[in-house]
Amino acid sequence: MIVTANAKRYAKALFELAQEKNQVDEVHRDFEKFLTLVKDNSDLQSFLLLPLDQERQRIISDLLKNYFTEMFFNFLLVVLKNKRSQLFEQIFEEFEKRIDVLKNRLCAVAITAFPLPADILAQMTRDIADHLNADVRLDNKVDPSIIGGIILRFDDKMFNASLSQQFKKMKYHLIQNQK
């Protein structure tokens, strides 16, 4: 998902505040809870898109206040007040990223031509974790167009050991050697 600059700012503010108050995990839990709530409830979804006035703020307070920590609830109101309710998912993603950095966790994606067996995936996760000295969560994605091998992606980095890439390089190599 593409995280816009705006969402990054909200995430940064929320994260720093949560860190100061030592409530990172609580806020994270609340955020997750809130997103599932919204996702399962289309009425709430459309209600949140409406501009916030006194009346609606009261309704939201009645509805949600008791479920969340005070900090998260305030954050919710600020976002709604600023008419940025469409940013919630992006903010959450960025927020999680910041938690990952804090806890030295790493989300990586392994793209392969066919689904990886569980034991190999586990082995790979361990290897990568050893190598990068981080707590790694490895997802497997299948893309037959890479023919074989593996593409490993995390953050902005890519380790491309796929067959399609090798073929591409070989093609370039052969063209270069033409007289």
Next chain:
Amino acid sequence: MEVKAQEISTILKRQIEQYAVTTEFEEVGEIIQVGDGIARVYGLENVMSSELVEFPHGVFGMALNLEEDNVGCILFGSEKYLKEGDPVKRTGKVMQVPVGEEMVGRVVNPLGQPLDGKGPIKAKEFYQIERKALGVVARQPVKEPLQTGIKAIDSMIPIGRGQRELIIGDRQIGKSTIAIDTILNQKGQNVYCIYVAIGQKGSTISKVVKTFEEHGAMEYTTVILSAANDPAPMQYIAPYSGAAMGEYFRDNGRHALCVYDDLSKHAWAYRQVSLLLRRPPGREAYPGDIFYLHSRLLERAAKLSDELGGGSLTALPIVETQAGDFSAYIPTNVISITDGQIYLEPSLFYGGIRPSINVGLSVSRVGGNAQIKAMKQVAGKLRLDLAQYRELESFAKFSSELDKATQAQLSRGQRMVEILKQDQNKPMPVEKQIAVIFLGTQGCLDLVPVHQIQRMEHEFLQYIETKQPDLLKRIAETKEIDDNLQAQLNSVCREFSASFNE
């Protein structure tokens, strides 16, 4: 020669065997938007400004706008196959072009890739296209002449090596011709020439290349071509890669001449790119850094100090004006950057005075020091004659009754104007120019009818070449007209005009 299939497969086999599998970490982002020669990329958090980035299908780009949540890139290739979500790789390199002797005689695109079908360019060195201009300590004043081979310029608007002289005028009145003739005249002068065509018609450029080939000028010339149908980013970088190629020669103690034809189209290309990257428009919708765009390019022309080898890079930028409007934005900018300008005027051009240089408005701010002494000696008189002629010319239209002195000045001026006319693609060595101007300033032409002047000039040069060949040689060698030489020249002129008048 017969090619055996076996041979080819063996070679291929060996190549495939030797092919080393290398994989390393790459930093990637993804395209969020592409079109009009630019792409916006998400990710690439660590990309540098003006770093080269690689798109799929072998298209390269340059990161120009580093924004909070995306990177604006210009594309140096077709965006036809690029789509949203495609990966974009960092290369970690800043844009560079091949430079060196290997480039000489080639027609290349602004990336330095050959376009002439003469095989790959095996350059040993690469220079970054955006290089910092040299500081004051590394330079010295311009002191050697760069002979253009055009009488009107070499005598009155002399250009020195390391100078930046603007050629300015309306369309179709011979701006490029002056630059091309200058390149033709560099034959045997140890000057490497780079002709940068920016946004020009393919047919025009092929004609230029053909002219170079016919006159043997391709032996020391590189042509950088960005045609009108090339993407604007290509046109934008063309002069910078030209400057980089010229700088190679400059930094190695040799001399180079770079023609930018033309900078108004370059400004248009940059305007397009800037507007698409959503940089705020300013006057005439050009971005705010349009002045810096040209000043940083032209500042790279320099004459190096002797400690650094004394090489030079001369720049001849060309700017096209619209309907003679010299006070438009781009012309005034470039005029203020350069060390002088050559004004071309349509009225002169259509009046049959070609090259149509307005010598009254044209100046060369530093070239005077570079002019050889012999030329200075004859040109002083020429300039005076022409200035007096211009003053009287308008005034003479009103009255037919003029005194003798005025009439003499007018007829001298007419003949001087006639003598400065020159055909296209016929540059003249400086010693011949001196001889011809000497003939005029001595008054040997005053009795000859105006329409016969050009024939007389032609015959005079033939005469002097056959009768007194060492005279021209002496001017070229001593670079000065001493009393002895002046007496000899005088007598030759008298002899010749006597025989011509008969």
